[in-house]
Amino acid sequence: MMRTSNLPAFEPLDPVGIDDLLTPDEKAVRASVRHLCAERVDPFVADWFERGVVDDVRGLAEELGALGLLGMHLEGYGCAGMSATEYGLACLELEASDSGIRSLVSVQGSLAMYAIWRWGSEEHKLEWLPRMASGEAIGCFGLTEPDIGSDPGSMRTRARRDGSDWVLDGRKMWITNGSVADVAVVWAQTDEGVRGFVVPTTTPGFSAPEIKHKQSLRASVTSELVLDGVRLPDAAALPEVRGLRGPLSCLNEARFGIVWGSMGAARSSLAAALSYAGERIQFGRPVSGFQLTQQKLVEMNLEYTKGVLLALHLGRRKDAGTLRPEQVSLGKLNNVREALEICRTARTVLGANGISLEYPVIRHMNNLESVLTYEGTVEMHTLVVGQAMTGQAAFR
Known part of the structure; x- marks a missing residue:
């Protein structure tokens, strides 16, 4: 019989030992991103969120690029060519700092760069991808419109042929990186169906006014794209x-x-709640000594642990080339919903301090309200999984 003294220590934020499933390279990527965030983001992000401005966003993009995080899961053209799981771990660490910082990286690499890498010409790739990978050039992705969200097939932005040229007219809305971007990948209706266009943002008729008065993703640039x-x-x-x-x-x-x-947002909020509960004294002892508080902490950790295991499983499938879109929908549906609930529960553990930007919880909670609906709403992902289960489309 193995003695308890021979067992590894219990890790409060990794209660089942998920770290044992990670390779040394994966742990090294995670450590590098965590270090960058600790130095470059964490000391400043609450202030950025409060002011609604990310100071020196271009400098930050270049630092992210220097670490190989921009388009990190793409091959060639200056991209790091890392695994899907390594990219996922990077996203976890970035969002543990702030959803807006992870959004900057996601939109750059998984939307703008991926569109060019997967669907662009060799000229597009050579012109843009090396500069985008280094952070010298920033990209955005124009799909959502003021009146068109979950039904992109009804987009009103149109591209028409005029001689050997294309002429684009329309509006895009809620575009991350828009007003700081050097290039926009814009999707438009054409006589040939929906097509994508690589649009340098210096092109006449293109503008990207920044959207103000947000109460979520405030440490992120969000813009409208105007194409006249x-x-x-x-x-x-x-x-x-x-x-x-x-x-x-x-x-x-x-x-x-x-x-x-x-x-990542869930882990940050859980860690804040666990630390606060151990320090806050009520009725003569730490709040963490009360049964109801321990129940909250354990329930949060259960959902966090299951969410990370799900993400890791999907990462392994993606690296193996067996990941289906419906499985990504299931992962997004579960993990964002549970992360938001973890943040809300953590807020109750912190009491009134839970609404202060001195702690990360309310910031993560507000950010996740956006993450819940962007890249597919709860309703849309539910119907994607429902159709896969039943064979019946219920979107209309």
């Missing part, structure tokens, strides 16, 4: 795809990062 007669050469169109398959493939890449990232 934006004239592009024929070569600006992504040549390798027609229809919604293009943008939806990109969204699936970003959703995978959210499956992991949401657990």
